Amino acid sequence: MEQVKQEGLKEALNKADQPLVLLSPTIYRSDFVDNLERQLSEIAGKKIQIKVFTDAKQESPLLFLNRDKKINLDARQSFIGELDRRFMELKGDIQQLRSEDITKELRQIIEATKPTFKVEDMRQEGVVLQVGDGIARVAGLEHVGSMEVVEFAGSVYGLAFSLEQDAVGCILLGAEEDIKEGSKVVCTGHQLEIPVGDGMIGRIVNAVGQPIDGKGKILATNYRLVERIAPRVVTRQPVRQPVQTGIKAIDAMIPIGRGQRELIIGDRKIGKTTLAIDTIINQKGNNLVCIYAAIGQKAAAVAKVVEVLRREGALDHTIIVAALANEQTAFKYLAPYTACAIGEEFMEQGRDALVIYDDLSKHAVAYREMSALLKRPIGREAYPGDIFYVHSRLLERAAKLSDEKGGGSLTAIPIIETLGGDVTSYISTNVISITDGQIYLESGLFNTGFRPAINVGLSVSRVGGAAQTKLIKKIAGRLRIDLAQYHEMQAFVKFGAEVDEATKAQLARGERGRELLKQIQYAPMPLAEEALVLYAVVNSLMDEIPVKRVGEFEKGLVAFAHQNYQNIVDIIQEKKDLTPEIDAGLKEIIAEFKKQFVS
Numbered sequence: 001m002e003q004v005k006q007e008g009l010k011e012a013l014n015k016a017d018q019p020l021v022l023l024s025p026t027i028y029r030s031d032f033v034d035n036l037e038r039q040l041s042e043i044a045g046k047k048i049q050i051k052v053f054t055d056a057k058q059e060s061p062l063l064f065l066n067r068d069k070k071i072n073l074d075a076r077q078s079f080i081g082e083l084d085r086r087f088m089e090l091k092g093d094i095q096q097l098r099s100e101d102i103t104k105e106l107r108q109i110i111e112a113t114k115p116t117f118k119v120e121d122m123r124q125e126g127v128v129l130q131v132g133d134g135i136a137r138v139a140g141l142e143h144v145g146s147m148e149v150v151e152f153a154g155s156v157y158g159l160a161f162s163l164e165q166d167a168v169g170c171i172l173l174g175a176e177e178d179i180k181e182g183s184k185v186v187c188t189g190h191q192l193e194i195p196v197g198d199g200m201i202g203r204i205v206n207a208v209g210q211p212i213d214g215k216g217k218i219l220a221t222n223y224r225l226v227e228r229i230a231p232r233v234v235t236r237q238p239v240r241q242p243v244q245t246g247i248k249a250i251d252a253m254i255p256i257g258r259g260q261r262e263l264i265i266g267d268r269k270i271g272k273t274t275l276a277i278d279t280i281i282n283q284k285g286n287n288l289v290c291i292y293a294a295i296g297q298k299a300a301a302v303a304k305v306v307e308v309l310r311r312e313g314a315l316d317h318t319i320i321v322a323a324l325a326n327e328q329t330a331f332k333y334l335a336p337y338t339a340c341a342i343g344e345e346f347m348e349q350g351r352d353a354l355v356i357y358d359d360l361s362k363h364a365v366a367y368r369e370m371s372a373l374l375k376r377p378i379g380r381e382a383y384p385g386d387i388f389y390v391h392s393r394l395l396e397r398a399a400k401l402s403d404e405k406g407g408g409s410l411t412a413i414p415i416i417e418t419l420g421g422d423v424t425s426y427i428s429t430n431v432i433s434i435t436d437g438q439i440y441l442e443s444g445l446f447n448t449g450f451r452p453a454i455n456v457g458l459s460v461s462r463v464g465g466a467a468q469t470k471l472i473k474k475i476a477g478r479l480r481i482d483l484a485q486y487h488e489m490q491a492f493v494k495f496g497a498e499v500d501e502a503t504k505a506q507l508a509r510g511e512r513g514r515e516l517l518k519q520i521q522y523a524p525m526p527l528a529e530e531a532l533v534l535y536a537v538v539n540s541l542m543d544e545i546p547v548k549r550v551g552e553f554e555k556g557l558v559a560f561a562h563q564n565y566q567n568i569v570d571i572i573q574e575k576k577d578l579t580p581e582i583d584a585g586l587k588e589i590i591a592e593f594k595k596q597f598v599s
Helices: 006-014 030-044 076-096 099-112 248-253 272-281 299-311 329-348 360-373 387-395 426-434 443-447 470-475 479-494 501-516 527-538 547-564 566-575 580-598
Strands: 020-024 050-054 062-064 069-072 119-121 125-132 135-139 148-152 156-163 168-172 184-191 193-196 222-225 263-267 288-297 318-324 352-358 409-418 437-441
Touching (some): 020 030, 168 329, 222 329, 248 479, 272 288, 272 352, 288 329, 288 360, 299 318, 329 352, 360 387, 360 426, 470 527, 501 547, 547 566, 547 580
Parallel strands (some): 288 352
Antiparallel strands (some): 020 062, 062 069, 069 119, 125 135, 125 184, 135 168, 193 222
């Protein structure tokens, strides 16, 4: 073990945890501990505190600096070394020495010898038994912790993923070519940490927080563990503040609150990611930092998302965590946890963050793949039995913190891909039960041109109106009921049933309401514009407009309001409530525009 000079000891002390822990087989006098604290404080150049514990089974006193380093305070080795050196000098004269001379020599050695602090590395070593497919089985790491970072040959890192009786299964975070059977692996004593903070905004990083956008090093203000326990119930408060998505159907009937977990679910290629991207675009100027986790996607798909966000000016408040389809399985598994940790940093600063997991179906497949390679027992649909826990411990970290904790929030929008519209699959039902509601996209609606293809009947938000602005809540409160009644009455009309004038009016309003909910992608609407068009349809002010011209009417109405009534639009955006002044202003705008539109 190499002896460390005072400069090295000073560096080790400066990096040490406080207070230092002294574990001794005997009880030390307080003056000894005080003297040791004084000496170490002089070396470190700062106040050092020591906390003493006694363990009779301990062989020698050990001073623990942190999980990696310790100092052996047993002075015997120093004395033995000096004795060996002195008696080698005496050689044949030893036979001539009298007992009092030997005593004198020993006394001089004891008085002259100063024990040397030795900083020892506590990192445990093991041996690679098997490596391949992004997995390594290791023997010898008896004290390694779950998800602890381990270092392989060639500076390749991994995570202790599966702790078994005779070996440890590790997932690799780098290339496996340099790792051979029989090569060494070392415990680091740390769990995986990633950079977090404002320096991440506008950047694209991989699943371990390393930049992959070619913009250089990230100036991180802090580092945070990828996995940690979710905030306790007593540190939370009810969700009341909205995440304004800019999507009329969602904001009016399936509102999302800051701190909520809202699932987007549906078949592939029917607009799930588009809903998430629209939500990110609409947060410009809303003091909401967005994190988009792309899990197992192709590089081209991620590049398309980045281009859309750049074109719409949304990268200034967005962080992208990308685990590409051709990367290690471990990266796909870690990506959502990394995105969550980045968002938690903003939440605990008292700010608001939104994290989108696109998608957790691929995340579950990655976990199943790793578990199969490590020969873990399988359950339903070949997924390991703890897949529910894997997703719950991720999504439960979304929260609205209490005012005492800063009042920050982390909103989670996971995405799940179904097959043939089947929401009863294992992963779908798991995530539905964890989240606070779901937005269900239906293939039938998408194929008929109704986009976004949101099935209002099967979609729900368990937070509900508590997360809506007062304005939208008052205007669109009965929109869901109108649409439900429309669908029910429409079924009777198909069978040739006769209807009265009141029913016809209700059908007309429902038909136009349904048409109004259509919205092109990457065009989220500001709150004032949503309020204007929803007010028109809910209050039957569009009943005489032909259904085919509803889209044209909507576009013209919004442009007319900005051109002629910008002052009212600004008041709506500011007050966010349906005051008598705003109510009168909305009626006036719609009435004046209808004169032009009808004529």
